[in-house]
Amino acid sequence: MKKLLARRELSLLVAIILIVGIAITLQPRFASEQNIRSILLWVPLLAVAAMGQTAVIITRGIDVSVGSILGLAGMTTAILLRDYPQLGVGGAAVIGIGLGAVLGAINGGLIAFAKVPPIVATLGTLGIYRGLTFIVSGGRQVDDYQLPKDLMNWSLEGPALLAKVPFLNTIPWVVWIAIIVMLLSHLGMTYTRYGRDVYALGGNPDAAALRGIPVNFVTFMAYVLCGIGGGFAGVLYASRYGTVNPSGIGNGFELQVIAAVVIGGVSVFGGTGGAPGVALSCLLLGVVNVALSVLAIADTWQMAIYGLVLLVAIIADERFARSARKRAGEAV
């Protein structure tokens, strides 16, 4: 099992190095500070949202509403900061993340307790949350000059502590935040009872129930985590872009998040994968994005490439799962 996981992470690493290598050879401009910065600022959004989705997909579920959660939470945070600057960036961020948790809890409640299939529940809330984003904002965007400087600084400055350390001082707060979220997610999924329950549920739902794992609660919490990730990413979005537009924010983001998670080695057949692979695949997608634009491949290619890579990852997962079953001596 461990070997299998290592293989996915290794192949992701090789893919990243290959793409970076090819991009630099063809276009040395790839390694410019601006491009590195663009990768560094984009990947954290994806990674933070992907950590929650990881738990959902391990339990064999899916949350296609995560882009809309990001949108509603990010929009609400931006509006709060515009109208009530006394809340402070921290306070507004907590509200945004909390809102994400509530939206995730609605998904989780529908799926775990009301037994609505995940795709139907989250396809419905995808529309509902997007509509709410429009209602709370009245269809108007929040511009960067209306937001406090502190929030933008998350994407510009690093921690003051590191101001004197070369290289590290150039890494902005959002990156450190994403690293902390990924570490917590990895530790949580590996060393806590809840994390092990998630894997047990995804590996074999029937056995998990028989072993006394609170299946409904574990499922519910996975969607809450996904909502928290989406909400947090929404706050980071506001910091990264400054301008928050109700129809632009998070639109179609669910595809990137799901692609990142599945490419990162979380099998749609449940029970495998984790934070390290997903983190690497987020980095891979970030590198691919910038490579495409640097190599002057129109960004119209992006969606097709995501779809194709996603398809390849799913097929690869099925091959792995089948050979694992074979080794375990089960009927294929």
Add this chain to the structure above:
Amino acid sequence: MITRIRSRFGPEIVAVVLLLMAFGFSAFREPRFLDAEYLFDRSTLYMEAGILALSMTFVIIAGHIDLSVTSILALVGAICTTLVSKHGLPPAAMIIIAPVVGGALGALNGLLVSKGKLPSLVVTLATMALFRGVAQILLGDHSLPMPKELVGIHKIQLPGTYFHIPMVLLIILAVVAAAVLHRTVWGRWVTALGTNAEAARHAGIPTGKILIQLFTLSGVAAGIGSLLMLSRLGVARFDHARGLELDVITAVVLGGASIFGGRGTIFGTITALGLVGVVQTGMGVAGVKAEVQVAVIGLLLIVSVLFSNITARKRGR
């Protein structure tokens, strides 16, 4: 007798009652709803969704889902208009090529689900991005015009009536679909597959073949839908019908098809499509923004599944 009808067609009856209520309310608020010409004119917007909903009914009854239909619709449009305007294909050939290309794309889904043993949800989620992505590569952010001869068939009406060509087509296809679903062996097989795939396989039903046929059918429907949309809008764009899968799936589920498979009727799907249309048109007349309309349709989808879950539990499954 009445209880038997109620227990067999409960969801369909709910859909009919909801449709009548929504219609009554809209007509009360907006007298134009009583004008046949206005209604038929509005209905042209829902013919593509209707055709996609017919094939989606089969797919969902079989216990699967096809999220990629709207992307197939966009890609077929992109391919056909490119062939005509850049490679000199005669416009009339589109009528054949569109369903064929759609069917081929659908067959790819079907092969992956059937031979690859992959869940239809993730396969079609991936091809949803892939197909629309290829359409985007072909068209970029531009629109390609539909040949003039084929534009505007929704404006051609049967002589002496308000029935436009796309609606006649939808009615014919719906009747055929209902006959196939409820009166043929293949229709029973699809239902059996959705009731219990394992049991269906042991009973000797060619489940693998049926899956490929189902997704191919879904692609063909998307190809036909593409022709209607191109004819109505006059141009092909990569983002055509984006998000329409929500309306389609809502119509099917609201119409009484079980999202867990094994149950559903064409009559219910068409009724629920009418409901979706009336609700959206009513909101549009009342000045509700498009994004908020999407939220209401999403709510409708969730409530309909919740409702059927509750009634299923009451009956003790």
